[in-house]
Amino acid sequence: MKGNSADPMMDARIYQRLLIGVAFLAAYVALDYVSFVKPYRGLGITPWNPPPGLSIAVIFLGGWFYAPFVLIAPFLADAIVRGSALGVGLELVLSLALGGTYLVAGLVLQRITAFDPRFRYVRDALTLSGVAAAGATVAATLYVLILLSTGTIFQTEVIAVAWRAALGDVIGILVIAPLVLLAVTYRPWPTVGPLAVVQFLTLFLMLAIVFGYREATAFQLFYLLFIPLLWIALSYGPPGSSVALLFIQLGLIIGAEIRFGPDPGLGALQVLMTALAVTGLIVGTIVAEREDAAARLRDQQAAINRALRVRSAGEVAATIAHEINQPLTALTAYSGIASKAMEEGNLDLAKRAVGKIHAESERATEVLRGIRELLKKGTLSKNSVDLAAKLEELETLLGEDLAKKGIRLSFAIAPGFPIIRADGVQLQQATHNLIVNAAEAMLGVGRGGTIEAKVALSPEHDVLIEVRDDGPGFPPGYDVNEPTPFTTTKPEGSGLGLAVARSIAEAHGGGLAIATSPRGARVVLRLPMEKEAERENSKRHRR
Structure with a gap:
């Protein structure tokens, strides 16, 4: 039972394909009938010969199975449409020659792997045009040779017959083959709206002008047909252009018959x-x-965008880790000091260590809050900032530890430096990063020295936060204009200190300048001055 279960399905597919073959024959004959207009001496040579286009499309889509249908189709069409005027034997030979040519053309097109039947690329149109021209040339040559050998045409007619036959086949292939291929393979077809109605009305109007304007000579106004064709093609792509071409070809044949009678100048x-x-x-x-x-x-x-989001997420995570690492390190150190002091009964030292732990915890909380606000809003949390007080906090936080390592930390700020509006936590963190970077660079080469942090006003009234050290400076080749995240010159560095400081400066509307010399490095964080008093004054003026 299992061996026979597939047979009905196989039979159903064969019947389906046979029905398609019969439908192909019916369509072939119908196309031959409607296009049998202005034939050359009663032969099947017309200005527009669409059946070859149908043959090529069917072979491309169905392959060898439809070969018998394609070979017999010209004979059947001649018998029904023209009554086998040339005789059954000659008609059969012509049918095999023409059908065989377009059978081969369809198989060749099928084997061109670059050809897309949805006509998604210009090469697809050029490929079909090349196959159409080659197939039509071979078919016209065989057709003429067979007719000449049987005395049906004279030698003086060979060029005219071959030319008309080839051009008629090329036109038919370029109009019908794309339409059939697109109907089967193109999904989804464009939605037709009111614009399409206007476009096709314009197409019919152009046809009416071409054939209705009596003052014009034959086909003088033919170029007008390009207007609706290009409009439709640009609006709907390959499906639109193929449908428009079908209507235009029908309109041309009908218009030429009505306007010019039996001799419209077919060439x-x-x-x-x-x-x-x-x-x-x-x-x-x-x-x-x-x-x-x-x-x-x-x-x-x-x-x-996905890659940038992933990279940004990684940078944000690394930034948070970098900024929180320092308070956490300090917490570990101070908790150890507090624990040891408690064991030794040194309550004053334990109390100072606990105070340091509290301060570091507060700083970690503030850093996280600032980063969160910056990421969420893309803006800084600006408020009144006393830079002198912020530097004093840093001196208290870092000075003692750096002194134990042989590094003296000094701060300089002009007395009466104005209160400014800025994100104090971020500015303090940026300065903290610059000082720690300088200390690590100096310790990395086994030397002590001095780190000087200074706040001043530039001649342009910008706030300058400068950190200068006695370290080795930046190595040759380091990008001092745009420090890249994760790029570091220190063995244990994360490569984020300068990048974060630069981001904070730019978020305030300023920038970061880096200079290096044999005597050490100099980093200047610059931001525009925004005094609290100026802000209050501007508020009053607005009121």
């Missing part, structure tokens, strides 16, 4: 139709290619 008409078909296909694929490029750009931008 000129076919060249113009070919140019129109190629242009429409290429413009449609350009639109699709632009949309694909825009989609790829959006995807790349989204990927970049």
